[in-house]
Amino acid sequence: MALKISLKPGEKIVVNGAVIVNGDRRSTLILQNKASLLREKDILLAEDVDTPVKHVYFPIMLMYMDDKGFNKYHEQFVLRMTELLSVIEEPGAKALCVAISKDVMDGEYYKALLKCKKMFEYEGERLNYVP
Structure with missing residues (x-):
């Protein structure tokens, strides 16, 4: 198609x-x-990675665009997602993080990026800024 x-x-x-x-x-x-x-x-540039969710988004974006560096980017993703999950308490946000992780495991990186963008709003409310 x-x-x-x-x-x-x-x-x-x-x-x-x-x-x-x-x-x-x-x-x-x-x-x-x-x-x-x-x-x-x-597209998120490295110099713009300044929040916890952006630290999750960035390696997913790199996995999607550069399969040669997959292992390095996947390790970064796992580390950052683990850190993020350890501080999130709201059940809906945790569920979204789990869904992002599932998409990454399934190789559905673009879907994971779209879900990360939903997390930007949640993060913005918590950190009191507009992404």
Whole structure:
């Protein structure tokens, strides 16, 4: 099944590790086979990893985009998720962490990233900031 992506002028995406920048007009891309794809808004830079949930999100993103470094990124994920679970008390947030871990175990990294984004809201409320 093909994936159709509409890009805004100047918008960036990463496809299998390659950064693609759209030109000065809106355009549409159609990916006909399986690929690891992240939109610019979903990419977290190392220097922006400054909260516990971002420390979980970042290695998942790297596992998704760079399978060669999987072992290193997976170790980081396990460490950070263990740390996060040790301080979360709210049952819904714990359940979401478990669901993220299950997605990672199943190789469903993009789904895990989407669930992590839901955790940003929870974290923002607890740390009193807007992500």
